[in-house]
Amino acid sequence: MPAPPPRSRRPHGRRLLAVVVAAGLAVAATACGGGDEGGTPVLKWYARDEAGGIFGAAIEDCNAAAEGRYRIELQALPSNADEQREQLVRRLAAGDSDIDLMNMDVIWTAEFANAEWILPWPEDQVEEATEGRLDIAVESATYEDTLYGIPLNTNAQLLWYRTDLTEEPPATWDEMLAAADELEQEGKPHVIWEQGQRYEGLVVWFASLLASAGGAILNEEGTEVSLDDGPTRRALEVLSEFARSSHAPPALATAQEDQGRQGWESGSAAFMVNYGFVWPSANELAPDIAEKMAWAPFPSVEPDVDSTVVAGGFNIGIGAYGDHPDLAVEAATCLANEENQTRNAQDAGLLPVTEALYDDPEVTEAENDAGIKLFPYAAEMKEALDRATLRPRTPFYNDVSLAIISILHPASDIDPEADVDRLREAIEQALEGEGLL
Amino acid sequence: MAKKGTSARARSERKLGWMLCAPAVFVMLLVTAYPIAYAVWLSMQRYDLRFPEERGFVGVDNYEAVLGNSLWWRDLANTAIIMVISVAIELLLGFALAFVMHRALFGRGLVRSSILVPYGIITVVAAFAWRFAFDPTTGFVNGITGLENSWFTETWSSYLVIILAEVWKTTPFMSLLLLAGFTLVPDDAVKAARVDGASASYRLRKVIIPLMKPAILVALLFRTMDAFRIFDSVFVMTRGAQGTENVSILGYKTLVSRLNLGLGSAVSVLIFACVLIIAFLFVKGFGANLSQQRGE
Numbered sequence: 163m164p165a166p167p168p169r170s171r172r173p174h175g176r177r178l179l180a181v182v183v184a185a186g187l188a189v190a191a192t193a194c195g196g197g198d199e200g201g202t203p204v205l206k207w208y209a210r211d212e213a214g215g216i217f218g219a220a221i222e223d224c225n226a227a228a229e230g231r232y233r234i235e236l237q238a239l240p241s242n243a244d245e246q247r248e249q250l251v252r253r254l255a256a257g258d259s260d261i262d263l264m265n266m267d268v269i270w271t272a273e274f275a276n277a278e279w280i281l282p283w284p285e286d287q288v289e290e291a292t293e294g295r296l297d298i299a300v301e302s303a304t305y306e307d308t309l310y311g312i313p314l315n316t317n318a319q320l321l322w323y324r325t326d327l328t329e330e331p332p333a334t335w336d337e338m339l340a341a342a343d344e345l346e347q348e349g350k351p352h353v354i355w356e357q358g359q360r361y362e363g364l365v366v367w368f369a370s371l372l373a374s375a376g377g378a379i380l381n382e383e384g385t386e387v388s389l390d391d392g393p394t395r396r397a398l399e400v401l402s403e404f405a406r407s408s409h410a411p412p413a414l415a416t417a418q419e420d421q422g423r424q425g426w427e428s429g430s431a432a433f434m435v436n437y438g439f440v441w442p443s444a445n446e447l448a449p450d451i452a453e454k455m456a457w458a459p460f461p462s463v464e465p466d467v468d469s470t471v472v473a474g475g476f477n478i479g480i481g482a483y484g485d486h487p488d489l490a491v492e493a494a495t496c497l498a499n500e501e502n503q504t505r506n507a508q509d510a511g512l513l514p515v516t517e518a519l520y521d522d523p524e525v526t527e528a529e530n531d532a533g534i535k536l537f538p539y540a541a542e543m544k545e546a547l548d549r550a551t552l553r554p555r556t557p558f559y560n561d562v563s564l565a566i567i568s569i570l571h572p573a574s575d576i577d578p579e580a581d582v583d584r585l586r587e588a589i590e591q592a593l594e595g596e597g598l599l
Numbered sequence: 600m601a602k603k604g605t606s607a608r609a610r611s612e613r614k615l616g617w618m619l620c621a622p623a624v625f626v627m628l629l630v631t632a633y634p635i636a637y638a639v640w641l642s643m644q645r646y647d648l649r650f651p652e653e654r655g656f657v658g659v660d661n662y663e664a665v666l667g668n669s670l671w672w673r674d675l676a677n678t679a680i681i682m683v684i685s686v687a688i689e690l691l692l693g694f695a696l697a698f699v700m701h702r703a704l705f706g707r708g709l710v711r712s713s714i715l716v717p718y719g720i721i722t723v724v725a726a727f728a729w730r731f732a733f734d735p736t737t738g739f740v741n742g743i744t745g746l747e748n749s750w751f752t753e754t755w756s757s758y759l760v761i762i763l764a765e766v767w768k769t770t771p772f773m774s775l776l777l778l779a780g781f782t783l784v785p786d787d788a789v790k791a792a793r794v795d796g797a798s799a800s801y802r803l804r805k806v807i808i809p810l811m812k813p814a815i816l817v818a819l820l821f822r823t824m825d826a827f828r829i830f831d832s833v834f835v836m837t838r839g840a841q842g843t844e845n846v847s848i849l850g851y852k853t854l855v856s857r858l859n860l861g862l863g864s865a866v867s868v869l870i871f872a873c874v875l876i877i878a879f880l881f882v883k884g885f886g887a888n889l890s891q892q893r894g895e
Binding site: 572599 | 670735747749840
């Protein structure tokens with residue numbers, strides 16, 4: 163049998179090649195399209211999907227207002243803040259153009275801005291983004307005098323107590339421990355809940371105590387360790403005295419906000435330092451406790467000196483690698499406007515950043531589906547926020563936080579004398595960004 | 600190995616052998632050798648993703664920083680504690696289970712598959728289950744025992760739960776490897792020892808275990824390397840708190856959380872080196888034992 167002419171397969175091969183190339187081009191074309199179908203640019207907003215579908219509702223309103231100039235899409239991030247940051251930094255460090263907008267915890271601003279992962283706010287829009295908003299919230303979105311995001315919500319802790327156990331809330335930590343001593347002797351509930359787990363909550367606690375004692379973790383510029391001897395030792399004394407007392411919950415070393423809430427609702431606690439979410443929760447799950455539940459400012463460290471707490475919250479930042487930065491600014495401004503802040507407060511209990519909303523019945527009188535007032539503490543919260551401070555604003559914040567946790571956890575092992583120096587050394591090392599932590 | 604004559608046929612066969620292996624070798628190089636080499640290369644640089652402009656070659660500085668830091672040695676010791684204790688318990692329990700399965704006259708299949716259930720559960724999921732079980736307020740462990748322990752606030756009890764979870768999960772794997780090992784023991788040898796009047800413990804020590812040595816060594820090698828790299832259950836249960844931080848968590852913290860790729864890669868390479876050393880020691884012991892058995 164004669165062999166078939168070898169060239170007979172060539173045209174076939176060419177056809178196949180052409181098909182492959184065409185398919186490849188088609189795939190490439192759809193991939194490059196980035197989903198901008200029909201000419202409407204799509205803006206991806208990376209955020210934790212909050213309760214009550216608030217972000218979805220905000221997106222609907224803003225998309226309608228944009229009249230086809232852009233379309234926002236929510237990309238859900240994990241619920242845990244550390245995991246959110248890990249995902250964002252990993253992608254931003256690789257120059258991911260998919261991230262047009264992102265919700266940033268207030269402690270990330272410096273890190274993201276310094277690495278140029280987020281864009282400075284356009285100068286002509288700064289006023290609109292900051293006007294009428296709480297100073298602390300604007301500061302939290304600012305790095306080296308430049309605004310890097312639009313404040314979306316804020317948060318701070320209050321002291322919760324029970325009117326059937328103490329008529330007057332304690333003004334200082336010492337008074338609180340003394341009151342708990344008395345309750346314990348009387349055989350009444352005396353436990354005090356705080357957040358002592360090896361996580362950011364422990365840093366919040368320490369930073370609030372330190373600020374209340376008149377100290378600061380870093381200098382004003384965020385470049386060097388401050389930690390003055392007196393205030394630092396005083397803050398550590400408060401931490402260790404409390405953690406070693408019989409009023410600290412046995413699980414203090416693993417307690418986060420929600421363990422505190424559960425412990426409080428079980429009725430075994432006399433005091434709790436926590437965020438406002440505990441109020442609707444107790445009203446719903448432990449009405450008999452909620453009846454006797456009241457709130458006061460975070461206890462002071464020194465008598466007759468008002469306490470200073472650290473503020474939390476989120477700002478919306480603009481990804482440095484997105485394709486439509488101008489539209490993203492416009493979208494963020496819409497997402498963080500007063501209507502959306504009000505809805506976020508009403509439907510998910512997020513505290514607004516626009517000052518006027520703290521006097522607006524829409525917010526202060528807001529009730530949840532069960533008819534429970536969400537923000538009866540709005541006035542005290544506003545006062546706390548006006549006095550509040552921020553955690554260190556440094557690109558090394560994550561390392562500084564790890565260093566603080568490594569020295570202060572568990573709080574029951576703190577040695578106020580020796581640990582001032584250890585803390586200083588650990589934070590100095592963290593600011594160099596070198597070495598293990 | 601005696602050297603074969605290099606006839607043309609042998610040469611072409613060898614060539615064919617290489618050609619047949621080539622695709623697999625290429626894939627192996629691509630998915631293992633390249634990343635390892637790249638990690639080594641990264642570990643010799645100053646490279647922090649937060650400060651990409653400061654990237655540069657620093658030689659062994661990162662290794663000095665890691666090995667000169669007490670944290671590394673502390674975490675290495677913690678890793679060794681978990682590894683030694685859990686593998687020892689697993690070996691004893693696994694041996695006992697394998698012995699029972701080997702001797703079982705009926706239901707062997709059922710026992711064998713039911714024993715594998717823990718091994719089939721994803722480690723992270725199992726770790727969450729253990730964490731919830733030992734939760735001081737909502738966990739059933741305190742509920743059943745009446746204890747009021749807060750398990751994850753003390754070093755000893757944190758280790759206890761971590762090791763318990765590790766043992767619970769991987770003993771089945773150990774017992775299956777050892778069950779295979781029992782087949783290495785010829786029945787005749789055991790019977791002969793019995794006829795000669797050897798007691799049960801003597802038979803176990805002098806006949807069964809020596810014959811099973813290869814299987815025991817393989818099981819130990821796998822588990823020791825595994826236990827050295829323990830990460831998920833510790834991460835879920837304590838996140839390295841209460842002195843339970845191990846080298847994997849240290850690497851994760853440095854790489855993923857701090858984005859310090861240079862330093863983090865140095866930690867990873869050192870972990871890899873430790874695993875290599877473990878494997879080398881076992882293989883040496885293993886080889887020696889095999890040659891002893893063959894009477895060489």
